[in-house]
Amino acid sequence: MEPPARISCSGNCLVHLHSAAGKAWLQQHSCPFQQHAGPDGFTRFRVPTANNEPTFLSAYEIFTSLFQSQIAALERLHGQRVQNIVALIPATINSRNYLSELPTIAAAAGVRIVHSIQRSVLAASAYRSLRTPGRRTILVFEFGGQFLEISLLTEDRGLNIMATVSELGCPLMNYLVSEVPWSFGIDPECDSLFLLYALLECERAKNALCLGSATVEIKIEQLGMETRRSINREWLVRMNLNHLRNAIMRCLTEAGVRKEAVDEVVLAGASCNIPEVRGVLLEFFQWDKFRCSIDPANLMSLSSQQFINNFSSTFNIPVVILEGLNLGLHAL
Numbered sequence: 001m002e003p004p005a006r007i008s009c010s011g012n013c014l015v016h017l018h019s020a021a022g023k024a025w026l027q028q029h030s031c032p033f034q035q036h037a038g039p040d041g042f043t044r045f046r047v048p049t050a051n052n053e054p055t056f057l058s059a060y061e062i063f064t065s066l067f068q069s070q071i072a073a074l075e076r077l078h079g080q081r082v083q084n085i086v087a088l089i090p091a092t093i094n095s096r097n098y099l100s101e102l103p104t105i106a107a108a109a110g111v112r113i114v115h116s117i118q119r120s121v122l123a124a125s126a127y128r129s130l131r132t133p134g135r136r137t138i139l140v141f142e143f144g145g146q147f148l149e150i151s152l153l154t155e156d157r158g159l160n161i162m163a164t165v166s167e168l169g170c171p172l173m174n175y176l177v178s179e180v181p182w183s184f185g186i187d188p189e190c191d192s193l194f195l196l197y198a199l200l201e202c203e204r205a206k207n208a209l210c211l212g213s214a215t216v217e218i219k220i221e222q223l224g225m226e227t228r229r230s231i232n233r234e235w236l237v238r239m240n241l242n243h244l245r246n247a248i249m250r251c252l253t254e255a256g257v258r259k260e261a262v263d264e265v266v267l268a269g270a271s272c273n274i275p276e277v278r279g280v281l282l283e284f285f286q287w288d289k290f291r292c293s294i295d296p297a298n299l300m301s302l303s304s305q306q307f308i309n310n311f312s313s314t315f316n317i318p319v320v321i322l323e324g325l326n327l328g329l330h331a332l
Contacts (some may be wrong), residue, residue, distance in 0.1 A: 012274045015206050015233060017240040022170025024146035026199050033062075060105070067109040074320055084319040086308060087116035091151045091164040114319060115311065119300070120151035121159045123268040126303045127291045129155065136263040139251070141281060143244075144269025144297065150247050152255040152262070163255035171243040172202045172236060176220060179227060209233045237276075244280045259284045270297035 033045035036056060044056040057065070074082045085106060099116065106113045120140040129136050135156040142149045149166040153159050176198050198220065205216040215232045252259055265285050271277055273296060281290070294302060304321045312319055 013210060014237045014240060014274070014276055015209050017237075017271070017274075017277075018148070018168075018170040018172075018243060019203060019206065020146045021148050021168065022173050022199055022202065025167060025169030025173075026195055028167065060108075063105050064108045067105050070322060071109055071111055074322065078320060082320055083111055084317050085111050085113045086311060086319050086321045087113050088122065088304065088321050088323045089116055089118055090147075090149055090166055091118040091120045091161050092149070092166040114315075114317070117307070118151075118161060119147070119149060119268075120153060120161060120164065122303050122307060123266050123299060124153055124155070124159055126294060126299055126306075127264070127266060130264055130289075130291075137257060137261055138264045138266060139248075139262045139285070140266045140268065141248075141272065142268040142300075143271040143277065147269060148244075148247065150251045152251055152257055162257070163251050165247045165251040165254070168243065168247055170199070170202060171239050172206070172231075173198055175239070176202065176218065176229070179220075179229070205231060206236070209236065241276060241280055244277065245283070248280070248284055262289065264291050265289050266299075267292040267296040268299045272296035 033047055036044055036046060038044055038056070042058065044058055045062060047055045047057050047062065049055050071082055071085075087102065102116075103113050119142060123140045123142060124138045135154060138153045138155065138159075140149075140151045140153065142151075147166075148168055149164060151164040152162045154162060177195070201218055201220065205218050208216045209232070215230050218229045218231060220227050220229075252262075262285060265281060267278075267281075267290060272292070304323075308319050308321055
């Protein structure tokens with residue numbers, strides 16, 4: 001038998017459609033550091049250093065250090081000191097705790113957060129209404145890189161978020177994790193090493209399918225036991241696209257809005273340019289409702305630049321936008 005032909009994996013790969021989101025989910029739900037309870041009763045985390053000496057930091061200290069790293073990267077990018085930040089945050093992050101702690105962490109890092117805006121609000125504001133002024137209902141579908149965030153907004157004297165679906169991860173990994181409790185009698189979400197192992201096994205299987213294998217066997221070993229599942233490309237692609245369908249239906253259901261009542265569909269993120277992804281959206285919404293005259297791959301960066309230009313001009317202060325303020329450590 002001849003070896004499978006090598007198939008290059010493009011940015012439009014339907015097999016790896018949710019791989020980046022799976023890695024982001026793992027980062028947000030699995031603490032990468034060992035926890036230790038100190039003599040003072042406070043929990044600290046063992047953080048590796050260059051010389052391998054143990055360093056124990058609080059969650060606040062870790063967040064501040066990562067924030068400082070992000071600021072330093074922005075300063076290298078802009079070639080000047082950054083002092084004022086506009087925080088671009090996922091629509092799902094709306095806890096008062098988070099929004100109240102963020103300015104404190106920023107201040108410890110030597111900067112000031114002067115404003116925050118949700119990603120879906122920024123995306124929707126890039127387009128004027130297709131209708132005469134008045135209330136409109138907008139679905140923002142952002143899909144690209146680590147982001148799959150679907151939000152339903154209304155515009156009536158400003159943009160207001162009705163419902164958001166996000167942090168969905170990788171459906172193949174979700175499937176494997178759901179199989180594990182039955183097979184092994186454990187809670188996989190409490191085991192960060194198992195989650196990392198499952199993610200790597202999922203990516204290995206996807207790579208094999210992209211290289212031309214007809215079927216791939218996924219083997220999960222834990223506690224001296226193992227379970228095996230065989231998958232093929234057609235099954236995985238169908239699962240990946242169903243993941244999008246389920247997310248859209250969930251967002252509409254949580255908002256209590258029928259798909260016919262959606263006036264506009266704003267596309268953001270490079271994956272929105274994949275024909276099969278648009279095909280899923282067309283199952284729900286008519287083409288004339290789509291807002292994609294701005295390339296979805298560039299929408300967030302162009303909207304961000306326009307927003308900070310307007311903000312700087314209005315308040316006469318230089319600002320930059322900082323994205324991804326979850327800092328990758330939700331699990332802390």
